[in-house]
Every structure is written in structure tokens, then in C-alpha cells.
Amino acid sequence: MGSRIEMGAPRAGRTAAVRAASPLVLLAGVGKSYGAMTAVEPLDLAVGHGEFLAILGPSGCGKTTLLKMIGGFLAPSTGTIRIGGADVTRLGPERRPTNMVFQGYGLFPHMTVAQNVAYGLRLQKRPAGEVAERVAEALRLGALEGFDARPVTALSGGQQQRVAVARALVMRPKVLLLDEPLAALDLKLRKAMQEELRRIHRSIGGTFIFVTHDQEEAMGLASRIVVMERGCIVQDGTPEEIYAEPKTRFVSGFIGEANMLPGRRERGLVRVNGSLCFPDPGPDGPITLMLRPEAARVATGESPVVGIDSLALRGQVRDIVFLGAVTRYAIAIEGGTLLHVTDSDSELRRRLEVGVPVTVHWPQRSHRVIAEA
Amino acid sequence: MRRGGILWHGFAGLVLLFMLTPLFILVLFCFSRNALLSFPIAGFTLDWFRKLFEHPQFWPSLRNSLIITVTVGVVSTVAGTMAALATARLRRAWSISLTLLVTLPVMLPPLMLGVALLSYFASIGMRLGLPTVIMSHLVFTQPFVVAIVAARMASFDHAAVESARDLGASRLRAFFNVTLPIIRPSVIGAALIAMALSLDDFVVTLFTIGGGSTLPIFMWGMLRKGVDPTINVIAVLLMLLSIGISLVGLRATRYRG
Numbered sequence: 304m305g306s307r308i309e310m311g312a313p314r315a316g317r318t319a320a321v322r323a324a325s326p327l328v329l330l331a332g333v334g335k336s337y338g339a340m341t342a343v344e345p346l347d348l349a350v351g352h353g354e355f356l357a358i359l360g361p362s363g364c365g366k367t368t369l370l371k372m373i374g375g376f377l378a379p380s381t382g383t384i385r386i387g388g389a390d391v392t393r394l395g396p397e398r399r400p401t402n403m404v405f406q407g408y409g410l411f412p413h414m415t416v417a418q419n420v421a422y423g424l425r426l427q428k429r430p431a432g433e434v435a436e437r438v439a440e441a442l443r444l445g446a447l448e449g450f451d452a453r454p455v456t457a458l459s460g461g462q463q464q465r466v467a468v469a470r471a472l473v474m475r476p477k478v479l480l481l482d483e484p485l486a487a488l489d490l491k492l493r494k495a496m497q498e499e500l501r502r503i504h505r506s507i508g509g510t511f512i513f514v515t516h517d518q519e520e521a522m523g524l525a526s527r528i529v530v531m532e533r534g535c536i537v538q539d540g541t542p543e544e545i546y547a548e549p550k551t552r553f554v555s556g557f558i559g560e561a562n563m564l565p566g567r568r569e570r571g572l573v574r575v576n577g578s579l580c581f582p583d584p585g586p587d588g589p590i591t592l593m594l595r596p597e598a599a600r601v602a603t604g605e606s607p608v609v610g611i612d613s614l615a616l617r618g619q620v621r622d623i624v625f626l627g628a629v630t631r632y633a634i635a636i637e638g639g640t641l642l643h644v645t646d647s648d649s650e651l652r653r654r655l656e657v658g659v660p661v662t663v664h665w666p667q668r669s670h671r672v673i674a675e676a
Numbered sequence: 677m678r679r680g681g682i683l684w685h686g687f688a689g690l691v692l693l694f695m696l697t698p699l700f701i702l703v704l705f706c707f708s709r710n711a712l713l714s715f716p717i718a719g720f721t722l723d724w725f726r727k728l729f730e731h732p733q734f735w736p737s738l739r740n741s742l743i744i745t746v747t748v749g750v751v752s753t754v755a756g757t758m759a760a761l762a763t764a765r766l767r768r769a770w771s772i773s774l775t776l777l778v779t780l781p782v783m784l785p786p787l788m789l790g791v792a793l794l795s796y797f798a799s800i801g802m803r804l805g806l807p808t809v810i811m812s813h814l815v816f817t818q819p820f821v822v823a824i825v826a827a828r829m830a831s832f833d834h835a836a837v838e839s840a841r842d843l844g845a846s847r848l849r850a851f852f853n854v855t856l857p858i859i860r861p862s863v864i865g866a867a868l869i870a871m872a873l874s875l876d877d878f879v880v881t882l883f884t885i886g887g888g889s890t891l892p893i894f895m896w897g898m899l900r901k902g903v904d905p906t907i908n909v910i911a912v913l914l915m916l917l918s919i920g921i922s923l924v925g926l927r928a929t930r931y932r933g
Contacts, residue, residue: 376838396842403842409835413857422853423843467839474843 327352327510328373328478333382334534335368342368344534345381350478355504356512357525361557365534366514367406367482373512374480375399387477402471406483408463410455416442416466417451423474437473444503445469461492468503481513485520497523518558522546530554552673555593562599562642564592573672576638579614581667589675596645598669601632602662603654615664618642620657634663699915705908724905731906737894741875743806744890748813749871755814756821756870757863761855763822764829775826779819789816790883797884804886812884813877817870824869828862868921875917 326349334345343365350356358366371377373384375396383392391399402423411419420441424434442448445465450458455466464484471479484500485493501524504511515521521528522542530538530545530553538550549555552563566575568590573583575592621641622633629645630652636642642663646652655661706725709718728734759778763771781789793812794804802808836858840850856863878892885893895910 374842376842396838397844397846401842403839405835405839407833407835409833409837409839411836411840411854411858412833422840426844426849470839470843 325352326350327354327387328512329385330373331383331385333369333372333379333384335365335372335377336380341534343372343379346536348529348536348539350510350512352510353508354510354512355501355524355526356510357521357528358512358514358531359518359521359528359557360516360531362516364531366516366531369531370403370480370482370512370514373478374401374403376403400477401480402474402476402478403480403482404464404467404471404484406486408467408487410463410466410470412454412456414455415451416447416453416455416458419455419466420470420473422470441469441473444472444506446499460488461496464488464496465499468500472503472507472509477510479509479511481511483515484513486515486517493520500524522558528558530557532557548671549593549673552591552593552675555591555671555673560596560643562594562596564594564640564642566590566592568672568674576616576636576640578637579616581614583672585672585674591673591675593671593673594642594665595669596631596643597629599642599644599663599665601634601644601646601651601655602664603659610664610666612667613664614667614670615662616642617660617662620655620659620661623652623655623657625652632661634661636663702908702911702915705905706912708905711904724909728906728909733889733894733897734910737889737891740806740885740888741891744809744813744881745871745875747810748817748874749867751810752814752818752821752870753863753867756818756866757825757859759818759822760825760829761851763826764832771826775822778822781815782819786816786877786879790880793880794883804884805888806885808884808886809881809890812880813874816877816880817873820869820873821866824866825859825862828859832859871921872918875914 328348328350330346330348332345332347333343334341335343346369358369360366368377372379373386375391375394375398379392383390385391386400396403411422414422417438420438421434424437429437438451442451445468447462447465447469450462450466455463458466464487468479468481468484481500485496488496497520500511513524525542528538528540528542528545529536532551532553538545538554540548545554545558549558549561555561556563564575566573566579567588568574568583568585569587571582571584572580573590573592574580616636618634618636620632621635624631624633626645629647630649632644632646632655634642634644644663704717707720707722709721709723763774763778766774784792789812793808793815797804797808832855836854837850840854841847845853876892878896881890882893882896889897891910891914895907898904898907898910
């Protein structure tokens with residue numbers, strides 16, 4: 304059951320090929336600096352039809368600046384922005400085929416829900432019948448039926464958020480921009496709104512770009528994630544790619560939990576933590592070994608059975624935290640570094656207690672060796 | 677009720693009485709037959725109203741006061757709101773310094789302001805009259821408007837205005853559709869304060885009006901000839917005017933949100 308609201312562009316596949324062939328949004332060398340301070344280094348970015356793109360990064364990384372440049376609220380210092388083939392670099396927000404959902408929503412507090420949603424259409428001087436029809440559709444899409452006449456100030460945070468989304472979508476933008484859309488909501492609502500946003504994106508098949516500092520939110524919503532650090536794009540890929548193959552130490556630490564072990568590579572041989580040594584081709588120099596907590600296993604006993612291509616480190620259990628579905632073990636390995644390992648095996652949990660000597664092991668393919676710059 | 681409670685309530689009552697008695701007596705003497713402001717009251721009369729309304733200077737003074745008050749109210753509100761909106765866009769340090777600069781005239785004693793304005797108008801050869809009074813009043817009313825509207829803008833959600841722009845509104849349209857309705861109560865409050873200050877002003881007006889007269893100046897002229905209850909009648913009229921303005925304002929600012 305699809306909604307009749309459609310975004311300005313036809314539906315399109317999400318494959319990389321389509322993305323490259325006709326990007327909907329194309330940023331070329333776009334950067335922003337304030338005097339000597341650079342908020343966004345000149346960067347290129349192409350966003351295809353139908354993508355749900357997350358721009359992810361810590362606060363101050365330039366992600367909101369980038370979004371505001373796409374929306375026309377900030378003029379880039381360098382580069383050009385094209386949307387649907389047209390150069391919009393010098394156009395104000397009112398003349399771009401984009402609409403934005405602001406952090407804090409920016410609702411009009413002196414208007415009702417329906418008046419808020421109808422505002423943009425009224426400005427376009429659409430006939431009253433069309434306005435009423437499109438507003439009703441947008442409210443239905445936002446699950447806001449029956450709220451038409453309510454003042455927006457009387458709504459809960461989640462409802463206000465849906466009004467903001469409906470108010471933007473009623474304009475049928477080619478691209479919907481969302482600035483930290485879920486940041487103001489509490490945890491439970493955030494989960495519910497994630498589902499809402501995914502449902503809305505599915506039902507209209509539009510192109511969404513959103514900014515967030517919350518990696519879980521990015522993983523949960525986006526079909527593609529762009530990770531930013533200090534004004535630069537450090538990685539661009541699907542959530543799976545970024546989680547499994549983070550390109551830098553920063554990305555691996557930012558996306559999901561990760562154990563980081565410092566080491567060195569010399570002539571194709573990586574040494575970590577004194578005792579660990581394995582072949583891994585690449586340039587010589589310092590490296591970081593990145594290991595996800597769920598990728599490692601814990602074994603007890605003097606000579607545990609470890610796979611042929613596995614690596615193992617001896618250690619001692621320091622802390623056990625039961626998290627429900629999994630249990631998290633903090634294990635001090637030789638040298639004192641703490642490794643975190645998560646495991647769902649309840650039998651293992653019964654056997655382990657703080658102080659027990661254990662072996663942490665993992666297959667070689669499940670860690671990543673990241674060369675340090 | 678506890679003893680302490682009764683004492684406190686009694687004290688509060690006395691304070692109220694002390695503050696309101698002059699107003700009450702003011703109104704009372706408007707209708708008294710006594711030519712002097714003294715007790716006991718000899719009887720009820722409306723003669724003082726008739727006497728005031730027949731006074732050749734009363735109507736021109738009222739007219740001047742209304743022209744000045746309304747003009748000052750409108751101009752200082754428009755200009756002050758624009759100034760406050762401009763400072764709201766600046767960085768914090770800049771906006772504070774600018775607001776301080778704009779509000780500087782308020783810190784001058786009215787007497788100094790009056791003398792300064794008089795010599796200024798004399799030096800540029802401008803004839804004294806209602807225009808000079810209006811300009812002078814703007815000097816000390818506009819800072820209040822700037823301060824009040826700027827305080828409102830400090831907690832203003834700029835995302836609402838940006839949303840309006842995003843939905844297709846020009847800057848001007850976003851201002852009238854979004855900014856103004858949201859800050860309207862503060863703007864109206866600021867206008868009322870500006871009007872009350874202007875209506876009430878005596879010192880600055882005296883220096884800058886030249887030959888004419890406003891209600892406060894008319895009152896002052898009468899006081900010099902001797903106190904009779906007509907003074908009370910003017911005072912009561914001024915009071916009613918102020919209360920009227922405030923009531924209109926309160927109704928207009930009723931914020932549904």
C-alpha cells in the first residue's frame with residue numbers, strides 16, 4: 304500500500320551503478336571556511352535517487368555545515384552544488400528543490416498542525432482544494448490524522464517531529480534534509496521514530512540525507528553512510544562495509560565498539576603486544592589492530608582448542624557484565640591492556656568469574672590491521 | 677490562621693493602602709465642591725470637568741499629547757524592533773556592545789538630555805515644535821523597545837524562520853508570517869512602554885517644544901497659578917488614558933500558544 308505522496312524524482316534503484324550514472328545531488332569541491340577556520344574541507348559527494356544517506360561524525364566535524372550548504376542556508380566558500388543537474392550553488396533555500404527538517408523542528412508555534420503543514424503550499428498559492436488534499440495526505444503519512452486543529456505546542460516531541468517531516472514532505476522535495484532528526488527524543492521514542500522514518504522513506508521512495516552524531520542511528524536508518532572527521536570525509540560506504548572494514552582508527556572507534564591494539568609492521572610481519580606475531584602484507588610502520596568485541600572468543604583451560612588460522616592471547620578476567628542477550632567480559636591480557644569480548648554462551652558465563660585465567664582467540668580474518676598515518 | 681499570618685496580611689494591606697490612597701484622593705477631589713484640596717468634602721459636582729474642558733489651552737494640549745504619543749509609539753517600536761532584530765543576528769559580544777550603545781541615552785538624566793537636545797536643535801537651526809519633541813522622545817523611548825525586543829530575541833527559535841524560508845518564503849514574508857507573530861506580545865509591550873514614557877514626559881518636552889503645550893506642560897502651567905481640582909481632573913484623564921492603553925495592549929498580547 305503506497306502513499307500518493309511522491310518526491311520530485313522517480314523511483315530508482317540504489318545500486319552504485321545508478322548512483323554514478325545520474326547522481327541527484329552532486330557536490331564538487333564544496334568547502335566552507337570562516338576566516339582562518341575551516342569548517343568543511345573542499346570535498347566531492349554524489350547522492351543517487353532513492354538513497355537514505357547518513358552524514359555521521361562527532362560534533363564540530365562539519366556535518367551540519369555540509370547539510371546547510373546543500374539546503375542553501377550557507378553559501379559554500381568553494382565548489383559547486385548541483386541538484387537534479389541544475390546548479391543551485393547561489394540559490395537561497397526558498398528556491399531549491401530541497402526541504403529541511405531542523406534540529407528542534409522549527410515549527411511555527413502560533414499555528415495549528417494543519418496550518419504548519421499547509422504553509423509552504425499556501426505560499427505557492429495552490430488552490431484550496433489541492434492544499435487540503437495534500438495536507439491530509441502528508442498528515443496520514445506522518446500518522447497525524449485527527450491532529451489537524453491542534454496547536455503544535457500541545458504535541459509531544461515525537462508528534463512535533465512528525466509534523467516537521469510532514470511539513471517538509473508536503474512540498475514534494477527532490478531531497479529531504481534532516482538535521483539530527485532524533486536527537487531531541489528520548490531513547491524509546493528514538494527507536495520508534497527510526498521505524499517511522501524508514502517506513503516513510505520506503506513508502507515514498509524519496510532521497511533522504513540526514514546528519515547525526517549517533518552511529519547507531521546512522522546504522523539503523525541509512526542505506527549509505529558518509530563518515531566525517533575534522534571537515535573531511537574519511538569513509539563512504541554501506542553500513543556493513545563501514546562496520547566490517549573501517550578505513551581508519553577513528554572510523555573503527557566511532558562506528559560500534561572496538562578493541563584497539565597498537566603494534567608495528569616490518570617486512571610483512573605484524574607484531575602486537577609483544578607475544579603476537581603474524582604475516583600481513585603492507586607497508587612498514589606503526590599499525591593498529593582492530594578487533595570487534597563480538598568477533599573474539601573466550602576459552603578456559605591450559606591448552607584450549609584454537610582454530611588453525613586463529614590468533615590467541617592469554618589473560619585474566621577482570622570484569623563480567625551481563626547485558627541481557629550477551630555478556631561482556633573485560634579481559635586483561637599480558638601487558639595489562641583490557642580487551643572487551645562479548646559472548647552469548649550462558650554455559651561460558653557460569654564457568655567464568657573474575658580472576659580466572661583465560662585465552663582470547665579469534666580467526667585472523669575477523670580483525671583488521673589499520674596502518675597509522 | 678496563625679498570628680504571624682494575620683500580621684503579615686495586615687502589613688501587606690497597609691502597604692497597599694499607603695500606595696493607593698493618593699490615587700483614591702485624586703479621583704475623589706475631582707468631584708468635590710471644595711475649591712481647595714481639603715476635607716471635609718462639601719458636596720458632589722462636575723464643575724471642574726466643565727472648567728477644564730472650557731479652558732482654551734486644554735484641547736490643543738490634549739491634541740498635541742496624542743499626536744506625540746502615537747507617533748513616538750509607532751516610530752520607536754518599528755525602529756527599535758528593527759534594531760533588536762539586527763543585533764540578534766550578530767555574535768554575542770557584538771550584540772551586547774551594540775545594545776549598550778543604543779541604550780546609552782536612557783542613562784542620561786532627562787534634564788541633561790533636554791538641554792543637550794535644545795542646544796543641538798538650536799545649532800542646526802531647527803525650529804522647535806512637535807517634530808522636535810517627537811525626535812527627542814524617540815531618543816529615550818527607543819532604547820526600551822530595543823532592550824525588550826532584544827530580550828525576546830535571545831530565546832527565539834531561529835529554526836522557525838529558517839523553516840519558513842525553506843518552505844519558500846522571502847525574508848520579508850518570513851518576518852511577517854513567523855517572526856512577528858511569535859514576538860508580537862513583546863513588541864506590543866514595548867510599544868506601550870514607549871507610549872507611556874512619551875505621554876508622561878515633562879522635562880525633555882519642556883525644552884524641545886518651543887511655544888506649544890502638552891498635557892503635562894499644561895498641568896505645570898496651571899500649577900504655577902495655583903492648585904485647584906482641575907489639576908486632579910487632568911491627572912485622572914491621564915490615568916484613564918494609560919489604563920486604556922494597557923487594557924488594549926493586554927488584549928492584543930493575549931498569546932494563544
